[in-house]
Amino acid sequence: SQQGEEDPQALSIQEGENATMNCSYKTSINNLQWYRQNSGRGLVHLILIRSNEREKHSGRLRVTLDTSKKSSSLLITASRAADTASYFCATAASGGYQKVTFGTGTKLQVIP
Amino acid sequence: DTEVTQTPKHLVMGMTNKKSLKCEQHMGHRAMYWYKQKAKKPPELMFVYSYEKLSINESVPSRFSPECPNSSLLNLHLHALQPEDSALYLCASSQQDFLPSSYEQYFGPGTRLTVT
Numbered sequence: 001s002q003q004g005e006e007d008p009q010a011l012s013i014q015e016g017e018n019a020t021m022n023c024s025y026k027t028s029i030n031n032l033q034w035y036r037q038n039s040g041r042g043l044v045h046l047i048l049i050r051s052n053e054r055e056k057h058s059g060r061l062r063v064t065l066d067t068s069k070k071s072s073s074l075l076i077t078a079s080r081a082a083d084t085a086s087y088f089c090a091t092a093a094s095g096g097y098q099k100v101t102f103g104t105g106t107k108l109q110v111i112p
Numbered sequence: 113d114t115e116v117t118q119t120p121k122h123l124v125m126g127m128t129n130k131k132s133l134k135c136e137q138h139m140g141h142r143a144m145y146w147y148k149q150k151a152k153k154p155p156e157l158m159f160v161y162s163y164e165k166l167s168i169n170e171s172v173p174s175r176f177s178p179e180c181p182n183s184s185l186l187n188l189h190l191h192a193l194q195p196e197d198s199a200l201y202l203c204a205s206s207q208q209d210f211l212p213s214s215y216e217q218y219f220g221p222g223t224r225l226t227v228t
Contacts, residue, residue: 030215031215033215033216035219040200040222040224041221041222042116042202042204042219042220042221042222043155043202043204043217043219044219045216045217045218048215048216088154088155092215098143098145098160098162098167098168098206099157099160099168100157100215100217101157102154102155102156103154104153104154105153105154
């Protein structure tokens with residue numbers, strides 16, 4: 001089964017609103033990453049948070065990590081139509097950085 | 113240059129055909145990956161090459177045969193595929209320095225494969 005489960009599966013918001021996506025995982029991790037994928041294209045790396053970090057920011061992105069609950073959230077503030085995409089969390093088990101497992105993904109639609 | 117290129121963009125092949133997918137990067141990355149992604153699903157890891165040697169094979173059927181001719185190129189040879197192998201095939205690369213940056217993967221745009 002998938003390492004990461006994300007919710008919601010789909011999210012539709014108005015431009016300017018904030019979008020929050022959640023990811024839960026099952027085993028111990030070294031870090032957790034978030035990627036974006038536009039409509040059947042390649043994935044783009046957004047942000048990496050290490051297991052000893054609780055929060056990280058990058059531009060309009062804010063990621064939190066709670067290792068005790070094995071969960072992470074991605075917040076996109078002041079969303080834009082260009083943020084419309086699928087968002088995946090990705091984890092690599094402790095000791096194995098190459099074997100990355102992607103979560104089920106959240107499909108975000110930002111309405112202009 | 114932070115780009116991973118993949119060719120072809122689209123490929124339609126019959127079940128008896130032999131074809132190859134190609135991937136190239138010039139970032140000096142020494143780890144390269146093949147993923148398979150079905151519609152509305154996350155990418156699934158198929159193979160990982162590390163310093164041109166196969167390091168991970170996720171129990172992929174032998175009709176998929178990877179090859180890493182040099183540190184910049186990665187091929188995926190296809191033979192006797194099934195219609196259920198139709199998917200988006202993604203190539204990625206990453207550094208191999210065991211720092212956190214090693215986890216960040218750079219993806220190509222993918223090859224959309226249809227098996228008829």
